[in-house]
Amino acid sequence: MDWIGWTTFGIAVVGATLGVFNAWWMVRRDSVRLRVRLVSLMTLPDGQWTIGIEVTNLGYIPVTLSEVALRRHAYWGKRMVVHSDYFNQVKLPLRMEPRTQITVAAEPNVRGQIKKARCRWCTATTACGVTVRKRFGRL
Known part of the structure; x- marks a missing residue:
């Protein structure tokens, strides 16, 4: 050659x-790309600790977040759905633009319920049916 x-x-x-x-x-x-993680939050009026689920849209397209929940197992079983934000800043369903992040805070008494139900997974579900799961450690 x-x-x-x-x-x-x-x-x-x-x-x-x-x-x-x-x-x-x-x-x-x-493609839809989300990151979900469990964070610890302090409520300012009374100083109680609560948990929040932080969801970040890592993709280049906007997505509609329809549900944020805590689960005992990743794929089956009952889930504890966080219906409303304790701080009244986030209302679901919510359209998330690319590269945005939200935190949905649960009620302050949810920590005991999580320990009782032995939840180990936090999930975020979009309107198109994509569910992102993340395992967290002990509370």
Whole structure:
């Protein structure tokens, strides 16, 4: 093979690599990507500790968050749904723009209920049916 053949082969390899990378990036960009984690919060009026579920939209498309819950198991069993924010800042369902973050705070007495129910997972569900799960440690 002469230098023209090797140059053509090199350009073809670079083009194929860039095509695969571009296809991967487009699929990744158009998917729902959320991060969910359990955080500890203090209520200012009375100084009680409560928990909150922090949800971050990591994707490039807006998503509608429909449910935030605590679960004993990741995929089955009863769940403790956090229906409303204790601080009255978040109302579900909520449209989350790309790169935004919210924290849904539970009632201050929920810590005892979580320990009693032995919940170990926090979940966030979108309107399109995507559920993100995160395991947390002991409270």
